[in-house]
Amino acid sequence: MEKSTASLGGVIVILCCCCCCFISHVTCDASDHRYKEGDSVPFYANKVGPFHNPSETYRYFDLPFCSPDNVEEKKEDLGEVLNGDRLVVAPYKLDFLIDTETESICKKRLTRKEVAQLRAAVLKDYFFTMYYDDLPIWGFLGKFDSENQDETTATKVYLFNHLHFEILYNKDRIIDVFIRNDPKGVVDLTEDREVDVDFTYSAKWTPTDITFDKRLEKYSQTSLLFSHLEIHWFSIFNSCVIVLLLTGFLATILMHVLKNDFVKFTHDEEAVDDDEESGWKYIHGDVFRYPRYKSLFAAALGTGSQLFTLAILIFMLALVGVFYPYNRGAMFTALVVIYALTSGVAGYTAASFYYMIEGKNWGRNLILTGSLFSGPLFLTFCFLNTVALAYNSTAALPFGTIVVIFLIWTLVTSPLLVLGGIAGKNSRPEFQAPCRTTKYPREIPQLPWYRRTLAQMAMAGFLPFSAIYIELYYIFASVWGHQIYTVYSILFIVFIILLIVTAFITVALTYFQLAAEDHQWWWRSFLCGGSTGLFIYWYCMFFYNARSDMYGFMQTSFFFGYMACICYGFFLMLGTVGFRASLIFVRHMYRSIKCE
Known part of the structure; x- marks a missing residue:
């Protein structure tokens, strides 16, 4: 009854989490997006940074633009801050349905230092992001022309000093907005x-038949292009073929081998001498011997x-449309909140399994469970946040946000972890072993190199990785680039395929290990299952060097630092x-056999 109550409580917590995330990120907090002629429309400038370095972002007014005396900042939620957004009221006035001729923001004399700063930004392909009525706008700061230049001629660098806004509207709603740069409105730097x-701007309003509920569709059209969908479905087909071949192989080989084993072990069993046994039955007295480092093993399973x-x-929220394009910070908020609320799952699983394998110090086990993933993540964050502070980047979290995350960890994550641990401890489940374990373990025979841990991990990780590597490119291009990922249904199918292939390949390798009379399969199966995470990290290195244009110490440290944490999480989950x-x-x- 206690176990059922705890499970029911966990389900309620999860459902409440989903509802909270759905409501907080679907409801617009700016307005109802309806305006009358002449109404002021929310317009925010966000950040600037190198186009090829998505993590290296800076505040909009860190560059010498025309800034007001008092910069008005927008109040942001947790997800927006984690995403590096730092919204301020833009210096442009674009009232609803009011065409604006060329209007000056300010006339400014740039010093030699400011010219050098802007020139360096243009040469690094700096671009800016803004939001007008919650619609994203982006554009480059300038352009440079290095063609037909010899070693004695400097690269021509130009700053765009005039922005022309074209705004589409349908009755009292804004549908789309984009920027056009005037090729003549440039300044030579x-x-x-x-x-x-002289920083200037203009605006033109144009009616359209596009309805308000379809105004974000253009941002997901890239993912839905026929060529991209064709590649996506090809990857699904490729993965399904791998799954079918693998399952067919396992079903044929294992069923045939096991059938022969069962016949061998059960036929005329009274006449068989134990000394003549061989194979996996020979180690029936050791196969359920509890693994070394019980606390660490239970903590890994819990995490x-x-x-x-x-x-x-997260997939549930994605499939119901919570993470629609440019829903600022929704993904990060969901990750933080759900991770905090699911800590009870880690506590319950770790404590119940720890007691199942006769562990004694459940308090130490809970501490290890709580820090096994969050500990390395915290250390990585401390280093990367220090790097971001040194660069004065918006990727550095403010002190207030760090305090909020600490309070969430203290007041939500830790108590739920302890409550889950208490529930798991009190459930006191028994380990269901069909064979009795002998007092002394048998000696493991000398195994060839291809049956050892590292070789088995390489074989176990390659097949699951080969089933998902095509999809990995699109995910990386979205997370570490500027593509928008919206086909979560395909991603969910790939995730299910990953789980199936991981389970089947680990089962196959476990059987071959037991057939070789190696009874230490507990840790081996976990390491083989999680080895796909190592392959994903190898793909990170390939993507960074061959598929991206990222550069610089900050971007490199952010990419490899956070991807190491993500791959470590995949290692624990798949393990x-x-x-x-x-x-x-x-x-x-x-x-299936009779063991004495």
């Missing part, structure tokens, strides 16, 4: 000298179960899947 600049629950809930699948298989296998 090539020479290192003071320059007078992996939490991350698996987190992934499933848990691999072990659970192997445990079910091993129990079924040994229940």
